[in-house]
Each structure stands twice: as C-alpha cells, then as structure tokens.
Amino acid sequence: MTMRTLLLLSSALLIGAAPAxxxxxxxxxxxxxxxxxxxxxxxxxxxxxxxxxxARVVVQLAPMFAPVHVANIKALARSSYWDxxxxxxxxxxxxxxxxxNDSDKPWPAGVTAKxxxxxxxxxxxxxxxxxxxxxxxxxxTGFADGWPIAYSSKSGWANLAHCYATVGVGRNLxxxxxxxxxxxxxxxxxxxxxxxNLAVVGRVIDGxxxxxxxxxxxxxxxxxxDKADYVPITSIRxxxxxxxxxxxxxxxxxxxxxxxxxxxRVRANRHDDFYTRPAGGVDLCNVQVPVRKKT
Amino acid sequence: MTMRTLLLLSSALLIGAAPAxxxxxxxxxxxxxxxxxxxxxxxxxxxxxxxxxxARVVVQLAPMFAPVHVANIKALARSSYWDxxxxxxxxxxxxxxxxxNDSDKPWPAGVTAKxxxxxxxxxxxxxxxxxxxxxxxxxxTGFADGWPIAYSSKSGWANLAHCYATVGVGRNLxxxxxxxxxxxxxxxxxxxxxxxNLAVVGRVIDGxxxxxxxxxxxxxxxxxxDKADYVPITSIRxxxxxxxxxxxxxxxxxxxxxxxxxxxRVRANRHDDFYTRPAGGVDLCNVQVPVRKKT
Numbered sequence: 001m002t003m004r005t006l007l008l009l010s011s012a013l014l015i016g017a018a019p020a021x022x023x024x025x026x027x028x029x030x031x032x033x034x035x036x037x038x039x040x041x042x043x044x045x046x047x048x049x050x051x052x053x054x055a056r057v058v059v060q061l062a063p064m065f066a067p068v069h070v071a072n073i074k075a076l077a078r079s080s081y082w083d084x085x086x087x088x089x090x091x092x093x094x095x096x097x098x099x100x101n102d103s104d105k106p107w108p109a110g111v112t113a114k115x116x117x118x119x120x121x122x123x124x125x126x127x128x129x130x131x132x133x134x135x136x137x138x139x140x141t142g143f144a145d146g147w148p149i150a151y152s153s154k155s156g157w158a159n160l161a162h163c164y165a166t167v168g169v170g171r172n173l174x175x176x177x178x179x180x181x182x183x184x185x186x187x188x189x190x191x192x193x194x195x196x197n198l199a200v201v202g203r204v205i206d207g208x209x210x211x212x213x214x215x216x217x218x219x220x221x222x223x224x225x226d227k228a229d230y231v232p233i234t235s236i237r238x239x240x241x242x243x244x245x246x247x248x249x250x251x252x253x254x255x256x257x258x259x260x261x262x263x264x265r266v267r268a269n270r271h272d273d274f275y276t277r278p279a280g281g282v283d284l285c286n287v288q289v290p291v292r293k294k295t
Numbered sequence: 296m297t298m299r300t301l302l303l304l305s306s307a308l309l310i311g312a313a314p315a316x317x318x319x320x321x322x323x324x325x326x327x328x329x330x331x332x333x334x335x336x337x338x339x340x341x342x343x344x345x346x347x348x349x350a351r352v353v354v355q356l357a358p359m360f361a362p363v364h365v366a367n368i369k370a371l372a373r374s375s376y377w378d379x380x381x382x383x384x385x386x387x388x389x390x391x392x393x394x395x396n397d398s399d400k401p402w403p404a405g406v407t408a409k410x411x412x413x414x415x416x417x418x419x420x421x422x423x424x425x426x427x428x429x430x431x432x433x434x435x436t437g438f439a440d441g442w443p444i445a446y447s448s449k450s451g452w453a454n455l456a457h458c459y460a461t462v463g464v465g466r467n468l469x470x471x472x473x474x475x476x477x478x479x480x481x482x483x484x485x486x487x488x489x490x491x492n493l494a495v496v497g498r499v500i501d502g503x504x505x506x507x508x509x510x511x512x513x514x515x516x517x518x519x520x521d522k523a524d525y526v527p528i529t530s531i532r533x534x535x536x537x538x539x540x541x542x543x544x545x546x547x548x549x550x551x552x553x554x555x556x557x558x559x560r561v562r563a564n565r566h567d568d569f570y571t572r573p574a575g576g577v578d579l580c581n582v583q584v585p586v587r588k589k590t
Contacts, residue, residue: 092503092504092508133431134429135429136429137575137578188507189458189459189483189485189578190578196574197571208387212387212508213509214508275492277492279431279487279488281430283431286484
C-alpha cells in the first residue's frame with residue numbers, strides 16, 4: 001500500500017538500521033567479502049557495445065568455454081567488422097539479437113568461418129564448486145572460474161548455462177555453428193534447453209536492462225518489422241582496444257571463495273526480515289555471480 | 296549471419312516444408328490439440344488492465360490458490376478502486392508493480408483489509424499432473440487446473456509457482472500479507488524463492504511484453520524517480536464487467552489432457568531440425584501452459 005510495499009523483496013539492497021539479531025542477506029555477504037575474494041576481468045575479455053542512444057552494454061567473454069568462437073569475436077571487434085551493426089530482433093521472454101543481419105560482408109582475417117561445435121567443453125580441467133541442489137537439465141551444476149555451469153562428470157562434458165543475460169552465437173540449422181558475427185543475449189527465463197545446442201560465449205555484466213527494456217519486435221520470432229526500428233549500435237570493441245584511462249573495468253566474486261559458498265547458502269535459504277519460509281534450495285541461474293565495476 | 300539466423304530457436308513457430316520424418320515441436324502439439332482439450336477461462340477470473348498508451352494487459356486470476364486476496368481484487372475492480380492507478384516500479388529481471396502506491400484511499404466495502412497468509416493452499420483437493428523432473432525448490436512440481444505448482448504431498452502444502460508473468464500481492468514485512476491493492480508481475484527469471492512467502496493471485500496471459508519492455512526505474516528497487524515517469528493506467532476491471540460483445544475471452548490447454556502430457560514430453564526433449572541434444576528434462580516454469588485468445 002505504501003511506498004515501502006515490496007521494498008524488501010529485492011536481493012539488491014537492504015536498507016535500515018541493523019536489528020538485534022541480524023540475519024544476513026545475499027547483499028550483506030557480497031558487501032562483506034574481502035578484497036582478496038574478488039577477481040579482475042581481463043580487459044581483453046570485455047566486449048563493450050555502445051548504442052547510439054548513449055547506453056552501454058558490456059559482455060564478459062568466456063574463452064575457456066568456446067575458444068574458437070571467442071577468438072572470432074575478438075578478431076571481429078579488432079577489425080571494426082560491426083560498423084553499422086544493429087539490434088534487429090527482440091523477442092519477449094527470450095532473446096535480444098544483434099549484428100549485421102542479412103549482410104554478405106566478408107569475414108576479416110583471423111576469423112574461422114566454420115568453427116567446431118563448441119557447445120560443450122571437457123569436464124576435465126575445470127575446478128568446480130558444485131551447487132548441490134537438484135537440476136532438471138543436467139546431472140551436475142555448479143560454478144567454475146566465475147561461470148555457472150552444467151556438467152556430467154560421468155560423460156565428461158560441461159557447458160556454460162543459458163541464464164538471464166547469457167550471450168551466445170546465432171546460427172542456422174546444424175551443422176552450422178555460427179561464426180560469432182550475430183550474437184544473442186537471454187532477456188527472460190533461463191533457456192536451459194539451449195544448453196549443449198549452441199555456442200555460449202559469455203554474459204552481459206553491465207547494461208542488460210538496456211536490452212531487456214527494448215520494444216519487442218512484432219514480426220515472427222521478435223524480428224523488427226521495419227529497418228527504421230533497428231536499434232543502432234555505434235561501436236563494438238574490446239576494452240583492451242580503448243585507452244587504459246578510458247576503459248571500464250570489472251571484477252567478480254571468486255566462485256571458489258568462502259564468501260561465495262556463504263552467498264550460495266543464503267541464496268538457498270532466504271531468511272531475513274521479509275522471507276519467513278526459506279526454500280532450502282536454489283536454481284543455478286538464480287545464484288547470479290556478483291560482478292561489480294572497479295573504480 | 297542471414298535473416299534466418301536463430302529463426303528456429305523459438306518455440307513460437309516452425310516454418311517450412313514438412314521433412315520426411317517430422318519431429319514434433321511444442322507448437323505442433325499445441326496446434327494439433329483437439330478443441331475438447333481447451334478450457335475457457337471464466338470472464339469473472341479475467342482482470343483487464345488498460346494503459347493510457349493503449350496497451351492492454353490481461354491477468355487470469357487464481358481463486359483456488361488465494362481466495363481471500365482474489366475476492367479482494369475483484370471487489371477493488373468492481374468498485375473502481377484503481378482509478379488513477381499507475382505502474383510505479385519496474386525492476387530489471389524482477390518485477391513490474393502497479394496500484395495506487397502511497398495512497399490512503401479507504402478500502403471499499405467487501406474488502407478484507409487483513410487477509411490470512413494465503414501463501415500456500417492444501418495439497419489435498421488438487422488434481423495434479425506431476426512434471427516428473429527434479430526441482431531445487433520443492434519435493435514435487437506439476438500442474439493443477441492449468442496452473443504450474445510446487446507441492447509437498449508429505450507436508451500437505453501446494454503453491455502457485457513464481458514463474459515469468461506470475462502475478463502476486465505486494466506486502467510489507469510479515470505479518471502483513473498485502474490486501475491486493477498493489478500487484479506485481481514477474482518480468483525476469485523465475486523467483487521461486489518467493490514461493491510460500493507471498494500471496495500469488497494469477498498470471499499475465501496477454502500483454503506481459505508491455506510490462507517487461509517498460510523503462511526500468513532508477514531508484515532503489517526499480518521505483519521510478521519522478522511521478523512524471525509513472526505509467527498511467529486508464530482502467531482495471533473484470534472482463535465480466537464489460538459487455539459480452541466487448542470483452543476478451545481466453546482458453547488454456549487442459550493440463551490433465553493427453554495433449555498437455557505430450558507437450559511436456561516434447562518440451563523436455565526438444566529434438567527437431569534445430570535441437571540436436573535433447574535435455575531430457577525441463578524446468579517447471581519453462582513448461583508454459585498454452586493460453587490463447589478465443590475468437
């Protein structure tokens with residue numbers, strides 16, 4: 001009824017004086033994590049997309065999951081391949097998609113035109129913090145180097161999971177795997193059925209709201225009807241291409257840290273002033289790895 | 296690369312000539328369901344919200360899960376309580392919230408000012424189609440009378456799950472349960488940790504994209520900073536208050552039908568021209584119950 005209605009529903013903030021016995025929120029855990037628990041994201045793994053509107057969207061790339069596709073994306077950024085790119089598809093509860101669309105612009109040097117199907121990677125070699133709760137899509141889920149993953153230790157595969165803000169490579173029908181010129185970001189419910197069927201290359205770590213709040217396309221599958229509706233992109237480049245002073249920098253909470261383990265526990269058992277019945281579990285995609293801007 | 300990139304990623308459509316051996320998509324199942332498998336939603340369970348922009352948002356109410364809160368909402372609609380209401384909060388990957396906000400308008404006759412905590416209902420009395428896949432939040436999940444639910448047959452509770460487009464009642468700290476004057480809709484990932492902590496009263500069955508594409512509020516928790524940013528609502532009324540000729544009508548696929556059982560199986564095992572690795576499972580919220588407009 002009042003301005004404070006639902007105020008405490010969010011995980012983003014907890015305002016107010018500390019009560020006598022304070023039950024920690026996820027935000028409390030994150031704010032209390034020591035600086036040693038934070039890891040800086042390399043500038044060469046940050047894809048910075050500036051829209052003509054002035055909005056900025058930053059993607060953290062995941063070379064350890066789709067090395068050839070990510071190498072392609074870096075080569076495309078360095079060669080200014082995306083000059084004139086637009087966001088041309090926004091489908092509700094699904095994806096926003098951008099690139100040159102319908103273009104026959106040749107691939108620049110350094111791009112593998114037909115990459116392998118990097119839909120999974122070997123389980124071996126990953127250092128995993130298991131989530132420890134049931135998942136309908138995979139035998140195991142957890143976190144490796146800051147990424148939410150699904151895996152089968154028995155079958156030996158692992159994949160970066162399709163959660164809110166996950167970024168993947170658009171493709172046509174198999175055996176095409178997409179080159180990396182057209183990218184999508186998830187703007188709705190996790191689309192875990194896409195796991196192991198597409199190449200996932202990273203996640204939006206800043207500005208996902210600029211994509212999720214775009215008008216939905218009215219054509220089939222959310223394509224914009226008129227080219228006039230396409231959302232113009234001024235530039236897509238790596239942070240490493242920008243001056244050291246001008247580039248943004250981010251860090252994420254180390255998923256192998258004690259702070260992150262506590263963060264999972266509290267996420268699975270919300271029990272503060274607002275929540276009276278802890279769930280006793282949590283979905284992989286709802287344990288969003290904390291990422292923050294370095295100042 | 297081309298216009299068709301990602302075209303087949305959607306569950307919404309499958310275009311093209313039928314291949315020799317056709318693997319059915321979820322849409323194929325829905326389109327092929329006999330008319331007997333569809334159930335009409337009563338006009339008295341449809342809350343029709345018209346925005347000043349001309350957009351319409353329609354909520355299907357769920358009296359079987361939160362009877363007192365839903366009765367309140369119906370009384371509020373019938374008494375034009377929401378005259379002057381707005382959408383005043385849009386938090387990315389979380390909720391859009393509407394009502395009179397900060398108002399001290401008295402409750403009209405027929406409204407229970409302090410309803411009971413209808414966060415769950417008895418498991419007994421529900422006819423459930425179990426989903427049959429693991430869930431991190433509850434011992435059981437499935438569908439009852441068209442609604443996605445979580446439950447414990449052992450402990451005897453069931454609740455309407457917080458999925459994309461689920462509508463619930465804003466409240467302050469417990470023991471307040473909210474009256475129904477302020478409502479929220481989920482516009483991002485499922486917020487299943489809210490299950491059993493809030494009164495769920497229904498779901499948006501038409502126009503959720505009009506809420507999810509609104510600009511995000513810049514204040515804490517997504518509240519709009521200036522009242523000038525509030526999104527004006529022209530009217531909120533029940534379809535049963537409209538003329539029979541002028542009211543919208545909807546039907547949903549009976550979740551007890553053979554068609555719906557097939558639909559679940561295909562959702563859990565996408566295996567058509569686009570998907571090469573079926574998941575073998577599906578999340579409760581990703582089995583969206585088909586709802587369509589009756590013409």
